[in-house]
Amino acid sequence: MRIIRDIEEMAEVAKRYRRKGKSIGLVPTMGALHQGHLSLVRRARRENVFVVVSIFVNPAQFGPKEDLRSYPKPFKNDLALCRKEGVDIIFHPEAKQIFPEGYKTYIEVQELSDLLCAKSRPGHFKGVATIVTKLFNIVQPDIAYFGQKDAQQGVIIKKMVKDLNIPVKIKIMPIVRGKDGLAMSSRNTYLSAQGKNDALVLYQSLNLAKDLIKKGERDPHKIINSMRGLIQNNKAARIEYIAIVDSDNLKPIERIKNHCLIALAVQIGKTRLIDNYLIT
Amino acid sequence: MRIIRDIEEMAEVAKRYRRKGKSIGLVPTMGALHQGHLSLVRRARRENVFVVVSIFVNPAQFGPKEDLRSYPKPFKNDLALCRKEGVDIIFHPEAKQIFPEGYKTYIEVQELSDLLCAKSRPGHFKGVATIVTKLFNIVQPDIAYFGQKDAQQGVIIKKMVKDLNIPVKIKIMPIVRGKDGLAMSSRNTYLSAQGKNDALVLYQSLNLAKDLIKKGERDPHKIINSMRGLIQNNKAARIEYIAIVDSDNLKPIERIKNHCLIALAVQIGKTRLIDNYLIT
Numbered sequence: 266m267r268i269i270r271d272i273e274e275m276a277e278v279a280k281r282y283r284r285k286g287k288s289i290g291l292v293p294t295m296g297a298l299h300q301g302h303l304s305l306v307r308r309a310r311r312e313n314v315f316v317v318v319s320i321f322v323n324p325a326q327f328g329p330k331e332d333l334r335s336y337p338k339p340f341k342n343d344l345a346l347c348r349k350e351g352v353d354i355i356f357h358p359e360a361k362q363i364f365p366e367g368y369k370t371y372i373e374v375q376e377l378s379d380l381l382c383a384k385s386r387p388g389h390f391k392g393v394a395t396i397v398t399k400l401f402n403i404v405q406p407d408i409a410y411f412g413q414k415d416a417q418q419g420v421i422i423k424k425m426v427k428d429l430n431i432p433v434k435i436k437i438m439p440i441v442r443g444k445d446g447l448a449m450s451s452r453n454t455y456l457s458a459q460g461k462n463d464a465l466v467l468y469q470s471l472n473l474a475k476d477l478i479k480k481g482e483r484d485p486h487k488i489i490n491s492m493r494g495l496i497q498n499n500k501a502a503r504i505e506y507i508a509i510v511d512s513d514n515l516k517p518i519e520r521i522k523n524h525c526l527i528a529l530a531v532q533i534g535k536t537r538l539i540d541n542y543l544i545t
Numbered sequence: 546m547r548i549i550r551d552i553e554e555m556a557e558v559a560k561r562y563r564r565k566g567k568s569i570g571l572v573p574t575m576g577a578l579h580q581g582h583l584s585l586v587r588r589a590r591r592e593n594v595f596v597v598v599s600i601f602v603n604p605a606q607f608g609p610k611e612d613l614r615s616y617p618k619p620f621k622n623d624l625a626l627c628r629k630e631g632v633d634i635i636f637h638p639e640a641k642q643i644f645p646e647g648y649k650t651y652i653e654v655q656e657l658s659d660l661l662c663a664k665s666r667p668g669h670f671k672g673v674a675t676i677v678t679k680l681f682n683i684v685q686p687d688i689a690y691f692g693q694k695d696a697q698q699g700v701i702i703k704k705m706v707k708d709l710n711i712p713v714k715i716k717i718m719p720i721v722r723g724k725d726g727l728a729m730s731s732r733n734t735y736l737s738a739q740g741k742n743d744a745l746v747l748y749q750s751l752n753l754a755k756d757l758i759k760k761g762e763r764d765p766h767k768i769i770n771s772m773r774g775l776i777q778n779n780k781a782a783r784i785e786y787i788a789i790v791d792s793d794n795l796k797p798i799e800r801i802k803n804h805c806l807i808a809l810a811v812q813i814g815k816t817r818l819i820d821n822y823l824i825t
Contacts, residue, residue: 272710280712284566367794369655370674370708376649394650395709402710428650429675430552430682432560514647 266348268355272363272403275356279317279405287314291406291433293397296320297337297451298346301441305410306350308438317404318347319356325364325371326392337454356404363399371395374421374428380515381417382530382539385505393418394425401433408434412441414448416528416541420515440540442468448540455536463501464533467540470495470507474527475542483521485509496531505530505537512543546628548635552643552683555636559597559685567594571686571713573677576600577617577731578626581721585690586630588718597684598627599636605644605651606672617734636684643679651675654701654708660795661697662810662819665785673698674705681713688714692721694728696808696821700795720820722748728820735816743781744813747820750775750787754807755822763801765789776811785810785817792823 269275282289290313292305302318309316320343327333340357347355371391378390401409411419419437426435441449446468447461456464470492477488489507496502511518512526521544528541549555562569570593572585582598589596600623607613620637627635651671658670681689691699699717706715721729726748727741736744750772757768769787776782791798792806801824808821 276710276712284564286564368708369657370652370705371655372650372652372709374650399710402712405712425650428648429652430556430679432556432682432685 266344266352266355268344268357270357270359270362272358275317275354275358276403276405278354279403282315283405288407289313289315289317289405291400291404291409292316292318293400293409293411294318294320295322295336295451296343297339297454298343299441299449299451299453301412301414301449303346303350304441305412305438306347306352308436309408309410310351312408315354316350316352317354317356317406318352319358319400319404321356321358321360321363321396321400323363323392323396324360325395326389328386328388331386332452332455335455337451356400363396372398372425372429374425377417377421377424377515381506381508381510381528383417385530385537390418390421394421397422398425398429398431401431406433408436410436410438413437413541413543414440414450414539416512416526416539416543417515420513446472448538450538452536452538456533460501460533460536463499464531464536464538466496466499466502466533467529467531467538470529471527471540471542474509478521478544485518485521488521488527492527492529496529501533503532505532546624546632546635548624548637550637550639550642552638555597555634555638556683556685558634559683562595563685568687569593569595569597569685571680571684571689572596572598573680573689573691574598574600575602575616575731576623577619577734578623579721579729579731579733581692581694581729583626583630584721585692585718586627586632588716589688589690590631592688595634596630596632597634597636597686598632599638599680599684601636601638601640601643601676601680603643603672603676604640605675606669608666608668611666612732612735615735617731636680643676652678652705652709654705657697657701657704657795661786661788661790661808663697665810665817670698670701674701677702678705678709678711681711686713688716690716690718693717693821693823694720694730694819696792696806696819696823697795700793726752728818730818732816732818736813740781740813740816743779744811744816744818746776746779746782746813747809747811747818750809751807751820751822754789758801758824765798765801768801768807772807772809776809781813783812785812 290309372394507529570589652674787809792804
């Protein structure tokens with residue numbers, strides 16, 4: 266496994282592989298790898314000759330009051346995990362090379378970037394779209410893998426790739442959960458044992474929604490109200506949003522149907538968590 | 546010479562050529578080809594195995610009150626010119642395939658897109674940056690050729706390519722002028738015989754600036770005032786801007802130096818013309 270920090274070097278290596286017609290799979294991450302990331306890596310490993318995992322804590326997707334500085338960076342552990350999965354290259358660029366002084370170019374996916382998570386994280390998806398495009402241009406992957414946990418991110422990246430005609434296939438892989446149901450997230454490390462317990466309320470509320478739908482409920486407002494009620498019973502939880510939206514355009518729907526997404530963001534203590542359930 | 550309208554088909558053909566390691570040169574145009582465009586095509590022909598000329602009147606770079614509808618579209622003549630120059634492919638996509646309903650993704654090169662021409666054409670360079678990125682993603686050129694006449698466009702595209710790590714080399718070719726000095730432009734066809742004569746005032750004012758600098762003048766304000774005086778003598782001419790700026794960041798400079806750009810936009814009757822002189 267090779268670790269590349271330099272952008273030019275990464276681009277050169279990728280170009281050489283592409284010339285040989287070898288398929289490249291890219292798993293873009295911010296490190297602090299968990300089983301969710303590893304499920305992407307394994308899929309990439311199965312489907313490509315060459316697997317690149319990028320580890321880059323992207324400053325452009327953090328707000329000024331967010332956790333850029335405290336974001337976990339267990340780099341050695343990440344390397345060990347990737348080595349075990351047979352990753353070929355870790356691309357681990359420096360922020361000052363990715364966003365040098367005088368950097369000016371940003372990509373905006375309109376409307377989709379102003380909904381759901383964007384309301385509390387303005388500019389977040391512009392930062393995501395921009396870094397993902399940069400990584401695509403540098404690594405030139407045939408396929409790139411993202412997790413369904415970041416549902417809005419997945420929708421925005423798929424839309425951006427389609428709109429800009431970027432020659433890459435996007436695969437969104439299912440949420441990986443702990444035995445208790447908690448969705449894997451690098452930010453779970455911020456939670457105390459009690460916090461982890463409180464955080465189960467996100468999954469529980471999604472299960473409640475699932476049950477209601479199974480029983481025939483089709484009114485999103487009623488489902489959201491039930492979810493809200495359940496979460497509000499937990500004093501540690503502060504709801505940021507609960508939404509039931511079309512899974513392509515992220516707009517609220519008036520009746521449960523296929524291709525809808527139930528998504529929520531909840532603060533558990535100081536930790537902001539997201540989770541979702543995709544009805545297909 | 547092959548004419549391709551379909552995006553997928555263009556991308557497939559380009560991919561096949563790239564796989565063979567053949568270099569692709571792209572000349573992005575809005576058609577209405579003149580000797581300025583042809584100078585780019587000839588250079589591309591010399592430097593690449595495979596030459597693609599795109600002809601697409603990009604709606605995203607026209608303002609609501611601009612000349613999108615009346616923009617000249619002498620497609621057959623353009624084809625004849627390209628055939629004569631040994632172009633391999635004309636990529637001539639339809640607007641509704643390039644910007645289908647629900648299109649949402651735009652690229653912005655901050656600051657650079659708000660200066661000079663942008664003041665009268667808000668959103669213009671966002672439209673340019675977006676279409677150029679799309680063309681790069683579809684055609685996957687090794688080298689792309691642009692004209693120095695659109696100086697600000699060239700600066701913005703070079704910055705975007707650098708910022709987004711787009712794997713393409715940008716070449717900006719010198720302005721081509723008529724015998725009388727008028728810079729080649731597709732919009733010159735809007736001018737009457739008298740208008741063409743009036744339009745010479747742009748070139749004359751740049752020559753005046755050149756002379757003043759040759760004689761030792763180093764104060765941009767004095768040079769601009771002299772240019773303004775000359776142009777204002779022509780009743781048909783309405784100055785939009787005259788600027789002397791750093792040729793990398795397009796910011797006004799306080800003293801003439803190398804790498805500065807003297808640029809101007811002037812309306813001759815209803816026709817907006819631009820011209821510039823690059824001090825290297």
